[in-house]
Amino acid sequence: LGSIEKRLSEEIFFRIHRSYLINITKIVKVHRESHECTLATGGSEVRLPVSRDKMQRFLAYLGLK
Numbered sequence: 001l002g003s004i005e006k007r008l009s010e011e012i013f014f015r016i017h018r019s020y021l022i023n024i025t026k027i028v029k030v031h032r033e034s035h036e037c038t039l040a041t042g043g044s045e046v047r048l049p050v051s052r053d054k055m056q057r058f059l060a061y062l063g064l065k
Contacts, residue, residue, distance in 0.1 A: 016050040016058055030064065 005013065005021055015021045022039065029040035037050050037058075050058055059065035 014058060014061060016048060016054055018051065020048050022048065024062065027062075030059075030062065032059070032064075 001015075001019070001021055005015055008021070012023055012025055013021055014024050016037075026041045027039050028042065029038075029045075031038040031040075037055075038045055038047050040046075056065060
């Protein structure tokens with residue numbers, strides 16, 4: 001996943017967890033819970049964990065913190 005992340009735009013993709021890399025342009029809604037977020041994308045909700053180390057940076061990146 002790391003090699004793929006290096007080839008993608010940092011402005012569009014964000015690594016929220018060691019196993020998850022997301023396209024932020026597809027996020028419609030973010031619902032924050034203790035250590036994970038519910039991300040709604042295009043009509044379906046998918047629960048994705050956001051690592052504790054990256055939670056604050058992710059929320060700030062989206063302008064939510």
